[in-house]
Amino acid sequence: MATQTPYEVLGVKPDASPDEIRKAYRKLAKQLHPDINPGKPEAEARFKQVSAAHDLLSDADKRARYDRGEIDESGAERPRYSYRPHAEGAQGWKYQPNGEMNPEDLEDILSMFGGGMGGPMGGGRAGRGRGQGFAMPGGDRLYALTVDFVEAAAGAKKRLSLSPDTWLDVTIPPGIDEGQVLRLKGKGGEGVGGAPPGDALIEIHVAPHPYFRRDGDNILLDLPVTVAEAVLGARVTVPTVTGPVAMTIPKGSDSGTQLRLRGKGIQRRGGAVGDQMVMLRVVIGDSGDPELASFLETWAEKHKTDPRRGMAS
Amino acid sequence: MIGFDEVLVRYGGLERRELIRWVEERWVLPERRAETWVFHEVDVARVELILEIRRDFAVDDEAMPLVLSLLDQVYSLRRQMRRLCDAVAAQPEDIQAAIRQALPKSTP
Numbered sequence: 001m002a003t004q005t006p007y008e009v010l011g012v013k014p015d016a017s018p019d020e021i022r023k024a025y026r027k028l029a030k031q032l033h034p035d036i037n038p039g040k041p042e043a044e045a046r047f048k049q050v051s052a053a054h055d056l057l058s059d060a061d062k063r064a065r066y067d068r069g070e071i072d073e074s075g076a077e078r079p080r081y082s083y084r085p086h087a088e089g090a091q092g093w094k095y096q097p098n099g100e101m102n103p104e105d106l107e108d109i110l111s112m113f114g115g116g117m118g119g120p121m122g123g124g125r126a127g128r129g130r131g132q133g134f135a136m137p138g139g140d141r142l143y144a145l146t147v148d149f150v151e152a153a154a155g156a157k158k159r160l161s162l163s164p165d166t167w168l169d170v171t172i173p174p175g176i177d178e179g180q181v182l183r184l185k186g187k188g189g190e191g192v193g194g195a196p197p198g199d200a201l202i203e204i205h206v207a208p209h210p211y212f213r214r215d216g217d218n219i220l221l222d223l224p225v226t227v228a229e230a231v232l233g234a235r236v237t238v239p240t241v242t243g244p245v246a247m248t249i250p251k252g253s254d255s256g257t258q259l260r261l262r263g264k265g266i267q268r269r270g271g272a273v274g275d276q277m278v279m280l281r282v283v284i285g286d287s288g289d290p291e292l293a294s295f296l297e298t299w300a301e302k303h304k305t306d307p308r309r310g311m312a313s
Numbered sequence: 314m315i316g317f318d319e320v321l322v323r324y325g326g327l328e329r330r331e332l333i334r335w336v337e338e339r340w341v342l343p344e345r346r347a348e349t350w351v352f353h354e355v356d357v358a359r360v361e362l363i364l365e366i367r368r369d370f371a372v373d374d375e376a377m378p379l380v381l382s383l384l385d386q387v388y389s390l391r392r393q394m395r396r397l398c399d400a401v402a403a404q405p406e407d408i409q410a411a412i413r414q415a416l417p418k419s420t421p
Contacts, residue, residue, distance in 0.1 A: 005325045014326055067326030068368065069361055078323070083362040087388040088395075091355035094342050096389040097382065139337045140345065181348040189337065201348070 006053035006066070006073050014067070018058065025054040138189035138198035145170060145202050149209035152176050153219065153241040153266055160202065170202060175217070175266040178206045212241065217266040217274025224283045225249060227292070240264040240276050247278065255282040317343070317350050320360060327364065335363065340381055 007014050010024040028050045030036075037043035056075055057063050065071045072078050086092055145160050155174035161167050168187055176182075181203050188198030206214075213220040223238060233251035237244045240261060247261060257280045265274025321329055335341045336350060341359050343350035352360070363381070366372045372380050401412055 003319070003322050005322050007325060014328055067324075069324045069364065073322065073325070083358045084388075086355040086358040087384075088392060089355065091353055092388060092392070095355070095359070095385050096392070097385050136339070139339045141337060142333045183348060199345075 003073060004049075006056050009049050009053040010057065018060070021054070021057050025050065025058070029054075136192045137195040138191040140198040140201055141188040142201045142203065143168075144205060146205040146207055147172055147176070148207045149212050149214070150241045152204070152206040153212075153214070155267075168200060168202075172204070175268040176204050176206070177214075178204070180204050211239075214266065215277075217268065217272060219265045219274065219276045221276060221278050222281050223278045224281050225253070227282060227284065230255070230280065230282045238276075238278060249280065253280050255280060314354070315352050315357065317352070320352050320357060323357070324360065324364060327360070332360070335360070338378070340377065 005014075007016070010016075010021060010028065012020055012024045016024070029047065032043050032047040032050060034044045034047060037047075052074065055062075056066055056073070062071065062075065066073070066075075070078060087095065143160060143162075145158060147156060147158060151158070151172055153175065155176075156172045158170045158172055159167050160170050168184060170182065170184070172182075181201050184200040184202065186197045187200035191197045211221055219241060221238070223236075225234070225236070228234075229236065229249055230253045231251070233253070234249045236247055236249060238247045238261065242264065245261060245264065247259065249259070250257075259278045259280065261276040261278060263273050264276035267273050315323075317332070320332060321327060332341075336343060340363060341352075341356050343352045343356045345351075362384075363377065366377070366380055401409060404412075
């Protein structure tokens with residue numbers, strides 16, 4: 001995880017007004033203040049981060065200096081980057097209009113001036129070579145594509161509209177994760193002068209699912225079961241990303257019991273396969289059936305247990 | 314050498330979609346590596362240059378390609394000129410004198 005900008009820390013846009021910044025800060029400070037989060041070091045750390053971000057952004061001068069890149073997010077001075085030494089340094093070649101020239105070749109230098117040299121050095125070969133034909137490979141294009149949870153887990157074919165009549169067909173490999181980028185070779189900007197086109201880079205976003213969640217290669221699912229199913233055991237149908245499967249709930253399962261459906265998790269291309277972890281959640285439903293309630297009253301009389309025994313109060 | 318997100322962190326006033334566009338327009342040429350872009354020092358310096366030109370001289374997006382292209386040409390010329398000067402400086406004194414002689418006098 002890269003460092004967050006103070007704007008990200010406060011959850012505001014880089015062009016937020018001082019008022020918006022103050023409001024965002026107050027809201028977060030209220031939630032995160034150490035006095036209302038005792039013993040939560042992560043809240044305290046966030047609070048410090050939020051305070052530091054506010055210190056920087058609430059000071060118009062500091063904020064301007066940060067925006068200009070003169071100080072970093074902690075307020076420390078940052079060395080200025082002067083372009084000239086870089087442009088003239090070893091890496092500067094790539095920004096030259098004609099690309100790299102052959103350092104051995106005097107003609108390359110002379111041809112920059114239109115080959116207009118008289119005398120023994122000019123004429124002849126001028127007009128040949130790289131200076132004449134302009135060629136530049138196409139740029140990359142970046143797109144974003146949102147897929148639903150099941151498509152991301154099981155793989156899918158999607159069509160990405162670029163305009164009403166152009167599109168890219170995108171194959172989503174199984175097991176793709178939020179933020180992953182797919183590269184489609186040659187689907188980016190056109191090259192100029194016969195140079196190859198750039199690539200399309202597609203950043204994948206995975207929409208959350210109403211009941212599946214992902215944990216690495218495993219899929220997590222909370223499964224509601226009735227009291228009877230939990231006590232007596234049952235054979236139930238459970239949804240998975242590849243379709244419903246039958247699963248046995250063992251007799252006497254507690255709420256919170258975790259059951260594993262092996263191989264029903266994220267299927268990676270040519271790699272490991274995750275599992276689906278099913279967490280049982282006993283539901284009473286209809287705020288207690290009277291018949292069950294009266295049975296339990298008698299039953300509880302005869303079976304006095306305290307599941308909280310041993311818990312320190 | 315830093316990543317895309319680190320460039321955004323370094324220049325807080327720079328928005329993600331802006332930087333993406335700069336790369337797409339080839340104003341900045343970070344290195345493609347695996348599934349992301351890597352910014353070398355020259356690329357970071359160039360990002361800073363573009364920010365400065367925009368802020369200090371109010372050059373807008375339409376004029377920026379022209380400004381960058383002119384700058385790139387100047388740096389390219391300076392680089393070539395320096396190579397030529399180095400080559401001249403490496404010559405024996407009589408050849409240097411001959412070149413000096415051959416230089417047309419600039420007319421006022």
